[in-house]
Amino acid sequence: xxxxxxxxxxxxxxxxxxxxxxxxxxxxxxxxxxxxxxxxxxxxxxxxxxxxxxxxxxxxxxxxxxxxxxxxxxxxxxxxxxxxxxxxxxxxxxxxxxxxxxxxxxxxxxxxxxxxxxxxxxxxxxxxxxxxxxxxxxxxxxxxxxxxxxxxxxxxxxxxxxxxxxxxxxxxxxxxxxxxxxxxxxxxxxxxxxxxxxxxxxxxxxxxxxxxxxxxxxxxxxxxxxxxxxxxxxxxxxxxxxxxxxxxxxxxxxxxxxxxxxxxxxxxxxxxxxxxxxxxxxxxxxxxxxxxxxxxxxxxxxxxxxxxxxxxxxxxxxxxxxxxxxxxxxxxxxxxxxxxxxxxxxxxxxxxxxxxxxxxxxxxxxxxxxxxxxxxxxxxxxxxxxxxxxxxxxxxxxxxxxxxxxxxxxxxxxxxxxxxxxxxxxxxxxxxxxxxxxxxxxxxxxxxxxxxxxxxxxxxx
Amino acid sequence: xxxxxxxxxxxxxxxxxxxxxxxxxxxxxxxxxxxxxxxxxxxxxxxxxxxxxxxxxxxxxxxxxxxxxxxxxxxxxxxxxxxxxxxxxxxxxxxxxxxxxxxxxxxxxxxxxxxxxxxxxxxxxxxxxxxxxxxxxxxxxxxxxxxxxxxxxxxxxxxxxxxxxxxxxxxxxxxxxxxxxxxxxxxxxxxxxxxxxxxxxxxxxxxxxxxxxxxxxxxxxxxxxxxxxxxxxxxxxxxxxxxxxxxxxxxxxxxxxxxxxxx
Numbered sequence: 111x112x113x114x115x116x117x118x119x120x121x122x123x124x125x126x127x128x129x130x131x132x133x134x135x136x137x138x139x140x141x142x143x144x145x146x147x148x149x150x151x152x153x154x155x156x157x158x159x160x161x162x163x164x165x166x167x168x169x170x171x172x173x174x175x176x177x178x179x180x181x182x183x184x185x186x187x188x189x190x191x192x193x194x195x196x197x198x199x200x201x202x203x204x205x206x207x208x209x210x211x212x213x214x215x216x217x218x219x220x221x222x223x224x225x226x227x228x229x230x231x232x233x234x235x236x237x238x239x240x241x242x243x244x245x246x247x248x249x250x251x252x253x254x255x256x257x258x259x260x261x262x263x264x265x266x267x268x269x270x271x272x273x274x275x276x277x278x279x280x281x282x283x284x285x286x287x288x289x290x291x292x293x294x295x296x297x298x299x300x301x302x303x304x305x306x307x308x309x310x311x312x313x314x315x316x317x318x319x320x321x322x323x324x325x326x327x328x329x330x331x332x333x334x335x336x337x338x339x340x341x342x343x344x345x346x347x348x349x350x351x352x353x354x355x356x357x358x359x360x361x362x363x364x365x366x367x368x369x370x371x372x373x374x375x376x377x378x379x380x381x382x383x384x385x386x387x388x389x390x391x392x393x394x395x396x397x398x399x400x401x402x403x404x405x406x407x408x409x410x411x412x413x414x415x416x417x418x419x420x421x422x423x424x425x426x427x428x429x430x431x432x433x434x435x436x437x438x439x440x441x442x443x444x445x446x447x448x449x450x451x452x453x454x455x456x457x458x459x460x461x462x463x464x465x466x467x468x469x470x471x472x473x474x475x476x477x478x479x480x481x482x483x484x485x486x487x488x489x490x491x492x493x494x495x496x497x498x499x500x501x502x503x504x505x506x507x508x509x510x511x512x513x514x515x516x517x518x519x520x521x522x523x524x525x526x527x528x529x530x531x532x533x534x535x536x537x538x539x540x541x542x543x544x545x546x547x548x549x550x551x552x553x554x555x556x557x558x559x560x561x562x563x564x565x566x567x568x569x570x571x
Numbered sequence: 572x573x574x575x576x577x578x579x580x581x582x583x584x585x586x587x588x589x590x591x592x593x594x595x596x597x598x599x600x601x602x603x604x605x606x607x608x609x610x611x612x613x614x615x616x617x618x619x620x621x622x623x624x625x626x627x628x629x630x631x632x633x634x635x636x637x638x639x640x641x642x643x644x645x646x647x648x649x650x651x652x653x654x655x656x657x658x659x660x661x662x663x664x665x666x667x668x669x670x671x672x673x674x675x676x677x678x679x680x681x682x683x684x685x686x687x688x689x690x691x692x693x694x695x696x697x698x699x700x701x702x703x704x705x706x707x708x709x710x711x712x713x714x715x716x717x718x719x720x721x722x723x724x725x726x727x728x729x730x731x732x733x734x735x736x737x738x739x740x741x742x743x744x745x746x747x748x749x750x751x752x753x754x755x756x757x758x759x760x761x762x763x764x765x766x767x768x769x770x771x772x773x774x775x776x777x778x779x780x781x782x783x784x785x786x787x788x789x790x791x792x793x794x795x796x797x798x799x800x801x802x803x804x805x806x807x808x809x810x811x812x813x814x815x816x817x818x819x820x821x822x823x824x825x826x827x828x829x830x831x832x833x834x
Binding site (some may be wrong): 155372373450452453455456457458459460461462463466470471474475569 | 595633635638641663664665666667670671673675678679680681689690693694727729740743744747
């Protein structure tokens, strides 16, 4: 008996409610054929079914969180549970073993100490499963009955269903918001732990990056935790080099597609361009590391740069720029195409050429969409990891020379979290601080972009 | 089918002449062999039921049909004797000489000033700020909008009322100093008061420009125009002085339309 069974039960009960309510609505109809119901029988049925399934789902959700704790508590309260050692890790291990056996997912216990716990576990599990089942049925019946009793010939079931649907949709959108909040909170927590060990000043303004996961965790060397080179690398690769590639190419291709291309050619070209967005970033990474980076190195050597390395910020940035062209072009394309034809006609009828019309009327009117696309692209580029790993290198250089190796925040986060340091070592915690600052930077960029757009947009309605 | 031309028309120099003009959308013929002289400094009205081709024909006069890829124009249209469909003609120059006002007011989402300055700026008519100010003021005055907007030239053009927006569009068209102004049902989106103002404006403008107006309203054609052409099913049925068309039509189709029997 698991959550799945409870869910199936809930669906079954809802179906029963649905059928009962429809039959009831039909009986209204039959009793007084001359009068019209306020809503079609299907809506009466849906009203009752929703009233059953939603409270039950809510309960199952809560129950799946609460019941394991209740089970554990009752096991601990049993005589065998009282005899458990106090030490946390040992205790958890024994409990887990006993639970696995009780649930049937393991055949026997390794640790003899867990054996006496199996029986109490079995008891508690079956007891709480029964309680869960009973509560599900009771809730479904109560909710179903109160909904069913409200059915009348003139009951406005249709508008009620509409309201329920709306609240479900609101809940769905809340999930995304709450998740974001949860991510931020968890980041903040770890970030504070990091800042207890390394001062934020050293972190934010230091220019040397080289955390040492082997060094003592208690007095780390703050001068090795300067994040400036990382943020510089991130911005240089993702927001400067990549944007120099992506903004002009993306905008120009959007303009060509909306204003010059014939419909047939456009129907070919646009999907092809959007394929770029579907290529896995690892593949771009290959391309950057194996094709573009050596090519740049050879050109640099031919141009007389002796020590040009085969990993460079330029290679990563160029490929990243190509990768995000579709983000820029597809948003720009949509927003330019959304500018009313009458604006275009108005400009052309004044004797403006197509390109003057684009520059002076279409692009200003489509600016919000264009900037939104660029911001999306920058966020993508800043968050991109794979291409950097493969093409830009790992050395944190603070330089403006695009031929040098460079590293980014995201790459370092991966390196720190998969590194050798223990979890509470500052070298590991630094990953959270980096993530948090990166999040703030992206948020700030979006905020500024919104303000800019508000200031300069030319609203056409 | 030959167009019936009223023979008692006072002879005027023709600003534009169309000869055997047909317009096709892909293979469908939207305009069938239309020939007409557009007199200078008069208002010519195109009337007819919806879908009769009057707007299509209007758009051939400044080659706005070029923006529709499937459209094709046969025949010859001249402006001051010069074929506007000849390869030598620069469409951009043509449209500066033959301006257009659309059915729905379409001011750019820019300030009132910038809306009017748009044309002069792209054509390089006024390089200095003072010159531009003068052009803007003059155009807004000609369009009868100056008094209403002179204190808020930097407000968005889209914030004006519908009638003001349409006059702004007329000011914008005048600002490039065209010779012909085409108006495609300029009042159809406006209330009666705004319509009256535009009609008055059309009367004033006729002193200087050749004006062609497409309209659904026969009363409007009667009020503002001196010449009227009646279109039906892609053909120009009848063309003559407005007063004659309305009081003494030669064709039964014209008569049926203006007496409200169809359309």
